[in-house]
Amino acid sequence: MDYLAELEANISYDDRIIINNRVATISKEIEQWDFCDRNRFVIEGINALTATRARNRELASQSFLEKCVFNLTGKNKKMQDAINYNISCALYSAYRAIKQCAERTTLSFEMMAFINNKLNMVSDRAEEGILDLASKLKMFVRQSRNDYINAAARLDQIEQDINVLKWHSTVEYQLFQGCDYFDLGIAEKMICISNDFYTISRGKWSYSDVLLLKKALDSVGIRSRDKIIYKDIIDAVQKNNALYDRLLEKIDIAQPDECTPSLCILQEAVKQNHCDKIAEYADSNFSIDVNTTIDSFDFVLGLITELRILEESKKRWYAYQREQKALLEKQKHEKVLEKIKSDLRLADKYYRNGCYMEAVEICEKYECIVPDVQMDIPIRILADAYANGKGVPKNISVALEHCDFGIELNNAEFAKIAGDMCYANDMKERAYEYYTKAYSMGNSSVLYDIGWAAYKGEGCKKDYKLAEELFMQAVANGDNRGLINVGMMYEFGQGRTVDLSKAADLYLKSLEAGYTNANDRLNAVNEKRVNETKLLSYVTLFDVNYKSTGSLYSKSCIDNKKVTNFIHEFINNYGPSEYDSIESFKKYLYDSLIIYYDNTMFGSGDTGYIITREGIFANDTLVEGCFYFKDITNVSLSIGTLSNTIYFTCNGNKEEISFVSDDDVAHRIYDIVALLMNMN
Structure with missing residues (x-):
């Protein structure tokens, strides 16, 4: 009995009927899905099919199994208690779903190449039954791809992208790091051409464009059936990290995930120095054997497919953000707004009491509607959380992005907060920019900060005269911190003639304002005044006599x-x-x-x-x-x-x-x- 028959025998008749019906419904619905959803569904199915049994336990919480298997759990209690039975259902449904998608010609040519490539790279450490399923599906996908090619060849007219056509005719003369594509290694050629094709076609291509891609590879010395060991591509990226940047050049994509294994593995290659760790990462996360020999053309098709999936995901995320904001705008009424305000007050309480993750979760949900609720709590908490690593990994850049959002809303206080963050992290020039921005927006509390920058020459040119003006303006506004600094200017002749009497007067005012550190300077300047009297007598004696x-x-x-x-x-x-x-x-x-x-x-x-x-x-x-x-x-x-x-x-x-x-x-x-x- 083969493994597929064994799976069918292990699953109850009723559950097989439910799975088959569900898969049939999804295979019809998928025709209406967009590129991103359709391909993510198929890739999730491939991941579920090819993963090891241990990895399948982890996959059991992901969207593919939720679509095809988990809807059974409410009807069949034993499936909640029998993990192995659940995994059998997952493997069976994955095989059936991918097979039906191929039968209905729902899959694009490049997606069939992607599936074929992934099945070729299934790790030898996978269970024997999984290898058997992969082999069966690979034969079926190859036949489906052949049918697709024959159908495309019968079309009377083939639409071609004129930009792709022009690119194909000049690709061999393109350069990477000063070298013609033709003179690059095979891995470098594949990566450069993948990015070129993707950006020139703007992420949307026809079958005829794919044929031009094949010809472009041939023009730089890569025939469609040429083989390459996956590990050689990883080694090339490890030796030259600029290759990974070249692959993503001019493309705005989301973070690589389980549906984009090649991009994940190449990204890991940039981070890791050891090939063994990359091999372990590929095997444990994607059941991919990096020592597998693969078709170069299929690999390029897989790369551009992954790029499109992630770019579409990023666009959808932007669209989702816009939709969320539009939806919330539609729901502007007192009850909704009051509920949001109540949640934000709760988030503020959580944060003050050290429950950072709970506070961050609420704030990330509501930050985009700060203008509607007239509460800056989300921006304030998220900026502070990322600046100090509270509930999230510390990331000053992200913290400043939240502050910038507050500044865009014309809240000058966030320019001051951003300036303080930059100063604390030794980013003096950016701190000065934020402080001056805050002042231009009407926040006079930064007068001392700008004055201090001018006094120390941090982030701007040292200017004692400007520093004194700003310190005294701050004093006039009730901020007495600068009194001691102006006193030191008079004491040490910084940008002006020494005037110990004036310095002593300023130190005394600073001391009266509660700044006890001024006491040491007051004592020192009084001693200097005694010496000054003595100096005056010496100078007068010399001058007169x-x-x-x-x-x-x-x-x-x-x-x-x-x-x-x-x-x-x-x-x-x-x-x-x-x-x-x-x-x-x-x-x-x-x-x-x-x-x-x-x-x-x-x-x-x-x-x-x-x-x-x-x-x-x-x-x-x-x-x-x-x-x-x-x-x-x-x-x-x-x-x-x-x-x-x-x-x-x-x-x-x-x-x-x-x-x-x-x-x-x-x-x-x-x-x-x-x-x-x-x-x-």
């Missing part, structure tokens, strides 16, 4: 021509530091200058150094560059016969500045330098 001594100039007797020459020469060598322009840098030096020393032989002023509150700016034969007091240690003074020298260490390097002056002036300069080092 010494004014100009040799080549040394105090602030009250600056030689403008010499200083200008020095600044230009210094800028030519070192640039204007962090300042925007020569003029701003020049202004800084003039405003902050304490001592200028001209070390030019003929007094032109282009070499020497300037001492400011922040550092020593030198362009001299012994020392060159910017030496900031915050980086200086170990200051000492050496009194010489012809000149005096101040030695110091900056960033671990020993440096010195020399000048001609009497000993008293040298001590005054040393006192100033040592004090400025301590102040910074």
Whole structure:
């Protein structure tokens, strides 16, 4: 007794009648189904037929068996309790359904090629009975395909896609990664041509177009009966992941699933490095033996069929979304809306109590109708869930997509939320874009965030002036976080002249607003103010008593021509530091200058150094560059016969500045330098 007869013997007469009637009904209904539904049904049947017994237990929950078998469970209680009996019914119904679809010429030419290809690749580890069923069905499908070809050949007129015709005539000259198709390996040729044919035919082709596809393969050196080992295609994709991208190029498809085994296996090949794992994946999930030899033409037909199934699925998903929205729009009445609002309030409660999956499930159902219910709970929860991996895998890109949906609805708060997400994930430029977007939409709560970006130069150009304006605007709106930052600008001379009194006032206001970290800065600035008083006394003493001594100039007797020459020469060598322009840098030096020393032989002023509150700016034969007091240690003074020298260490390097002056002036300069080092 063969396996089919054995299956029939195992199934009760009544259940066989029910299955046969159901299959007959479906085989008629399928003629009215679209391409996607029809082919998914057939592929699900093939999967059910060729799967191992263990895999069939898993398939028992899927749509094919629901259509052909599970409607029996309500009438026959024993089927709910006997898994093996249920699997027998599944195998029997799968065989009968596919056979009837072929008999009624419901299957397209490429689908019959797909079925033939899948049956050829059934794993040798499948049960003997399944192999027997596959062999019987393969013979029948081949005969059906032959009948299809003969019928097509008798047509008086054959419609051809003009674009496919043009492509066929030039395909051998197409390029992939700089190589002619003709010079590519067989796997690369098959993948490139599959994508070309699919995109040029726009996913819809006639039998005559398929014949042109066969000729196109022949023109690049692949005859329709040429064989290729499935594993060789997988190896090619593993070695060159760009092949998988090439296969999907310009095609918007859904995620590959059990009805698209080749795309699933090739996608897995991109992820996995080990061939053994790919082979195990193909066998356990699709009962496919990757060491099988297959017809190259049949494989290409299978690929384009899978691409069309997934593209149609994606289109249907979009259509479903539109239909759902239209349906909900039709049902706009108080009762429906109140029920939705009640569910969303429940979702909010779930989320706050840590029941993330339940909340996400409700929100995904209702997110598309947020404008109708005037509640942003779904967007807020889904954005936070994906940003933090609560109830769903963490995915910042998806979280931002939900925020973008909120922004499209003119909710500026989601621009702020998106900015915070980007900033937390070190995406500073995108964070700045979202913050500025939020502000342009009227959300003033981001003033501090934009100010902080300008203050730190994160995502935009550093701009202390802009940062101060934004911080103070935020303060005017009740956000006092920026007070301490503006205080630091006055304390450290960031974009402005140092003003310790103003800094202390800002720190005190920040402290009064509840920001206790301002206390440390207030203490530090008060100490600086004491030192500032001391510095003022030193500078005043030098300015009043010494004014100009040799080549040394105090602030009250600056030689403008010499200083200008020095600044230009210094800028030519070192640039204007962090300042925007020569003029701003020049202004800084003039405003902050304490001592200028001209070390030019003929007094032109282009070499020497300037001492400011922040550092020593030198362009001299012994020392060159910017030496900031915050980086200086170990200051000492050496009194010489012809000149005096101040030695110091900056960033671990020993440096010195020399000048001609009497000993008293040298001590005054040393006192100033040592004090400025301590102040910074």
